[in-house]
Amino acid sequence: MESEKHVIDKSEVMISIRDLYKSFGDNHVLAGINLEVFKGENVVVLGRSGTGKSVLIKIISGLLKPDSGTVNVLGKEIETLSGRELQELRLKIGFSFQSSALYDSMTVRENLAFPLVRHSKHMSEAEANEAIVSVLDAVGLEQAIDQMPSELSGGQRKRIGIARTVILQPTIMLYDEPTAGLDPITSIEINNLINLIQKKYNTTSIIITHDLTCAKTTGDRVAMLLDGKFIKEGTFEDVFKTEDERIKDFYNYNFIESK
Amino acid sequence: MFSKARSKENLISRGIDNFFINIYEAFRFVIRFFAEVFQPPYEFREIVRQCYEVGYRSLPLITLTGFVTGLVFTKQSRPSLAEFGATSWLPSLVAIAIIRALAPLVTALIGAGKVGSNIGAELGSMKVSEQIDAMEVSAVNPFKFLVVTRVLATSFMIPVLMFYMGFVAMLGSYLNVHQNEMTSFISFFEQAFEKISFLDIFSSLVKGIVYGFTIGIVGCFKGFNATKGTEGVGKAANSSVVVAMFLIFVEEILIVQITNSLR
Numbered sequence: 001m002e003s004e005k006h007v008i009d010k011s012e013v014m015i016s017i018r019d020l021y022k023s024f025g026d027n028h029v030l031a032g033i034n035l036e037v038f039k040g041e042n043v044v045v046l047g048r049s050g051t052g053k054s055v056l057i058k059i060i061s062g063l064l065k066p067d068s069g070t071v072n073v074l075g076k077e078i079e080t081l082s083g084r085e086l087q088e089l090r091l092k093i094g095f096s097f098q099s100s101a102l103y104d105s106m107t108v109r110e111n112l113a114f115p116l117v118r119h120s121k122h123m124s125e126a127e128a129n130e131a132i133v134s135v136l137d138a139v140g141l142e143q144a145i146d147q148m149p150s151e152l153s154g155g156q157r158k159r160i161g162i163a164r165t166v167i168l169q170p171t172i173m174l175y176d177e178p179t180a181g182l183d184p185i186t187s188i189e190i191n192n193l194i195n196l197i198q199k200k201y202n203t204t205s206i207i208i209t210h211d212l213t214c215a216k217t218t219g220d221r222v223a224m225l226l227d228g229k230f231i232k233e234g235t236f237e238d239v240f241k242t243e244d245e246r247i248k249d250f251y252n253y254n255f256i257e258s259k
Numbered sequence: 260m261f262s263k264a265r266s267k268e269n270l271i272s273r274g275i276d277n278f279f280i281n282i283y284e285a286f287r288f289v290i291r292f293f294a295e296v297f298q299p300p301y302e303f304r305e306i307v308r309q310c311y312e313v314g315y316r317s318l319p320l321i322t323l324t325g326f327v328t329g330l331v332f333t334k335q336s337r338p339s340l341a342e343f344g345a346t347s348w349l350p351s352l353v354a355i356a357i358i359r360a361l362a363p364l365v366t367a368l369i370g371a372g373k374v375g376s377n378i379g380a381e382l383g384s385m386k387v388s389e390q391i392d393a394m395e396v397s398a399v400n401p402f403k404f405l406v407v408t409r410v411l412a413t414s415f416m417i418p419v420l421m422f423y424m425g426f427v428a429m430l431g432s433y434l435n436v437h438q439n440e441m442t443s444f445i446s447f448f449e450q451a452f453e454k455i456s457f458l459d460i461f462s463s464l465v466k467g468i469v470y471g472f473t474i475g476i477v478g479c480f481k482g483f484n485a486t487k488g489t490e491g492v493g494k495a496a497n498s499s500v501v502v503a504m505f506l507i508f509v510e511e512i513l514i515v516q517i518t519n520s521l522r
Contacts, residue, residue: 061396090398101393104384115397118300161393168397 006199008220009039013072014172014204015060020069022055029055031228033069042198042205044219046212046239048250051225053208054098057174060206061095062086074171091119094165094203098177100157102149102164109145112136112164119168131167138200139163139193155186159193166197173197173205179214191217212251224250288480292410295403302408309412313374317420320369325424328361329353329431337439346440347450353432354451355459362425363463364511367470370417371503375478378409379499382482383492391483406479413475418467425463462518469514470507477503 013036020033029052037043047053058064060071062078071078076089103111112132117123123131136142139159149157158178165173178194179187191214198205198218207218215222216236223233226246232239240251333353340346382405385391394401433447442450478499485495 058392063392063395087398087400090396093396095393095396097389097393099389101389103390103393104388114394115399118399164393165397 006040006202008041012039013037014039014041014074015206016070016072017056017060018070018072020056020059020071021067022052022059022064023067028228030059030066033225033228033230035223035230037204037206039204040198040202042194042207042218042220044207044209044215044222044236045225046209046215046222046250047225048210052228053210053225054176056225057095057176057206057208061090061093061174091168092171094162094168094170094173096158096162096165096173096175096178098180100149100154100161102152102157102160104149107146107148108136108141108152108160111149111160112167115164116167135163135167136160138166138196153186155182155189158182158190162190162193162197166201169201170203173203175205175207175209177209177211178207179209179211184213187211187213188217190214194218284484285480288406288483289476291402292406292476295400296407296411298403300403302404305404305408306411309408310416312377313370313409313412314416314419317370317373317416318423320373321366321420321424322427324365324369325362325427326431328365328424329357329428329433330435331431332356332361332428333432333435337435349436350432350442350447350450351454354429354455357425357428357432358455358459358463360515362421362428363466363470364507366417366421366424366467367474367507368504370413370420370470370474371500371507374413374417375474375499375503376496378413378475378478379481379485380492380496382406382479383485383495384482386483386485387488387491402483406476406483409479410472410475413478414468414471417471417474418464421463421467421470458518458521462514466511466514469510473506473510474503477506 015035015037017033017035020030021028022030033056035043045053045056055064059066060073060078062081065079073089074092076085078086078089081089102108103114106114109129109132112135113128116128116131120128132145133142136145139162141156141159141163144152144156144160149160152160162175162178173194175194178190182190194205194207195218197203205218207214209215219236221233222236222239223230224239224247225231232242232244232247240247242248333349336349336352337346340348340352382391385405391401391405394404429448429451432451433442433444436442436447437444481495481499481502485491487494
């Protein structure tokens with residue numbers, strides 16, 4: 001398994017987060033987050049629901065503003081960017097939503113063409129079509145090209161959602177609960193797809209999840225989020241080789257649940 | 260007792276705060292529309308699609324309402340005018356009522372109910388299912404694609420629907436007048452437009468544009484700011500209609516006052 005792992009370039013920091021704080025009213029969701037993600041690395045952020053995992057990647061993509069702290073993505077500090085600069089940076093960030101967030105009123109082809117035609121002005125219709133077919137082939141759903149999102153299963157929607165972000169060939173991928181609500185077999189397929197995309201497009205990824213199988217399969221490094229802070233970081237084995245009851249509880253709960 | 264009164268006071272104060280915050284946010288939303296409408300990229304295909312959605316899909320309802328309004332208004336006015344032997348004034352009376360007041364107002368109210376609620380619900384649902392966020396993170400400006408296109412479509416199509424409704428209502432009126440007085444089609448419309456001035460047509464056009472803009476911007480604002488899942492979508496659709504109708508009535512009073520001062 002280890003030999004199949006990709007190359008991580010520790011000399012190049014793709015995402016750097018320093019003293020990040022975010023609250024919603026009295027709810028202090030993030031309370032001093034520090035994180036560095038290296039080129040080619042898959043970092044899994046593990047934690048229970050409502051611990052602020054999704055808030056973290058929404059801040060990285062500029063969808064939410066932090067209360068304090070700095071977020072540096074590809075050498076650019078998110079907070080200081082103008083609207084146009086943020087748009088340019090977002091072209092290099094792919095975001096796979098928990099709900100897939102496919103555009104209901106468009107077919108799969110139109111969903112994939114939507115960002116592509118707007119950012120590749122000189123691309124002919126044939127070239128765009130070729131890119132769409134190629135990315136659908138990569139996620140194994142070429143046959144769904146003319147279907148509506150409502151006609152797809154949960155797993156298929158996730159794959160199309162990932163395909164839509166990959167079509168712009170991002171440098172960084174952010175996955176929000178990629179296996180939530182899926183059966184174990186489809187979850188494994190999605191985990192394999194995340195690894196496949198990492199290899200094929202050489203992306204750096206942050207994967208938000210509470211699914212230990214997903215964390216073990218996809219993560220080079222795991223960071224455990226609790227009470228707004230990372231309480232432990234390391235490889236999957238390192239994180240769960242612990243006497244910390246909170247981490248042990250989380251592991252046991254997943255184990256019992258998966259049984 | 261004292262703490263109860265205090266919490267009530269807090270609730271009222273928070274309600275007032277929210278009211279003014281909402282007005283401020285709505286104002287910013289309108290300013291953003293005017294800032295973005297002239298900036299490229301222009302989503303022409305989406306504007307045409309929205310015009311089709313707003314205009315063509317509203318035609319059956321507008322046709323039926325217009326025809327019934329013209330026919331019933333003429334029928335109801337006839338006895339009063341007949342008392343004075345003034346039924347020959349019917350075409351002029353109906354034309355003034357329809358062109359000046361009924362066509363713009365009824366079209367706008369139907370538009371607020373049908374189009375406004377549709378926009379509020381559609382954008383609200385896109386908001387709560389993260390589709391708007393998905394657009395934003397793929398570096399596509401959702402305001403431009405969703406809001407600018409819809410507001411332009413309603414601002415353009417409501418005046419078109421309004422004039423169409425006016426024409427259909429006049430046809431309904433003609434049917435009743437022809438049935439009773441055997442008036443010819445040409446002489447009916449000659450009499451009808453005798454009392455209609457350029458100012459009447461122009462003020463109706465202005466009303467149509469203003470009402471169309473109101474329906475579009477309110478629907479988009481409510482949808483764009485929807486929260487709390489499906490409940491929020493329902494609220495967005497509902498408040499799109501209520502707020503748009505309220506604003507349309509206020510605008511009607513203002514435009515009528517301004518038009519009358521110009522006569």
